[in-house]
Amino acid sequence: MTAETSATRLTARGAKTRERIVTAAADLMYVRGVAATTLDDVLAASAVSKSQLYRHFANKDEIVRAVIELMGERVILREQNALGRVSTMAGLRRWRDALVQNNALRHGAYGCALGSFASEVADHDDVARRALLALFAEWKDLLAGAIRRLQENGALSADAPVDELAVGLLAAVQGGYLLAQTAHDVTPMASSIDMALTHIESLRPA
Incomplete structure (x- = not known):
């Protein structure tokens, strides 16, 4: 050898x-x-x-950063698979159903991995915070891509603010995860995402 x-x-x-x-x-x-x-x-x-x-x-912080990288890869891969070809409101609602149903398996107990890490480490580890910021931006871009395809297919008005809608939808997802985690019930999560989707749907061409 x-x-x-x-x-x-x-x-x-x-x-x-x-x-x-x-x-x-x-x-x-x-x-x-x-x-x-x-x-x-x-x-x-x-x-x-x-x-x-x-x-x-060298220390626990380095392990946490590696964990964020791993969890981020898992979440982004899941969202790429779920959102990559979405181009209709029906497709967005199927994406919503999958998120809610998956979280229901745990009765909403653990929340979103990225959101949970953000709440724990963002204030004291700037390296981890920036990594999480980049992951949320990537998730937002995937949502924006799906919403933009709705717009291109004529399901949304041409002046609909795609990036703002994506941010709002991601915020509804994260807030929904947190409420579901607190209640151990996914109903608040379903409601918050539904409200965001209803707003997006209301922006269809006149």
């Missing part, structure tokens, strides 16, 4: 260890919250040693 082969295998093994740490931390932080998840919790859940953890992360 050459030194190069050994180094490559070690790098691959290290990548798997890092992935295991981040995945375990993501699961814990999503359910318990960032503040309530300790490094000892992450060590136990990931089944790695303390030396392995510190080989990849």
